[in-house]
Amino acid sequence: MIKITLINTLVVALVVLIHYESLWYLSKLLPRIHIAPKYRTLIGVVGALMAHTVEIWIFGLVFYWMHHDFGFGEFKGDFSGALLDCVYFSFTTYSTLGFGDITPTGDIRFLTGIVSLTGLVLITWTASFLFLEMQRDWGKSE
Template sequence: MFLALFLINMLVILFAVLIHHETLYALAKFLPRLPVSRHRVLFALIGVLLAHVAEIWLFAITYYFLNAMDGFGVLSGNFSNTLLDCAYFSFTVYTSLGFGDVVPLGDLRFLSGLESLVGLVMIAWSASFMYMEMQKNW
């Protein structure tokens, strides 16, 4: 069970990083083609936010399936076993907001800890990218 959980966690992190990398790479290639420089920052911000949302939903779907399976732990508290509740939990964990009304028990605690770390790194990466775009275009 430990090996399966480890592999699932690593795959989710890998996919989240790939989503972010490919989004930033595509934006870096696309943005210089826009004729108005102030629109470049706007499109960059929208693209970065969409990447974060996709990563959060990736974690939410993982929580949803792991919560439904035996042996991986559960989400408890103000939680009704829906995908939307998993997305809410994922948004609060990814952003390190952590309201605490939904709590992971068992092995899901490891994924939620990793998601917080991934969210911190991806948000910092996005901030760095946006800073560079603003320096170039403003």
């Protein structure tokens, strides 16, 4: 139990750090870009989506490793054990969409729960960031 808690803590800390750094960088970059405000917003959206994609892939890689390391549990259902299956599961879990076609068993379930919570928090953080960026430029002439 200590091992899974440590792994979960480290991977969540890593993705939160990546997200923080991505939004910080975007907050410094966007005001310096001399284009129409609506296009700056689009750059912010694309940058945030890139950050989320990196974070989802990190979770997918950890799922892949945990699935193939004996003792953490496994995935059942429409799952072949391939890396892309783990990334797909990570996408659906991170976004809290959860189709239910893949079911985790064993200790790997704890990471599944924390991925959902982390995704919810980071997606909300991104929405707040983009709202503030849009608010700063709202009504400016193009």
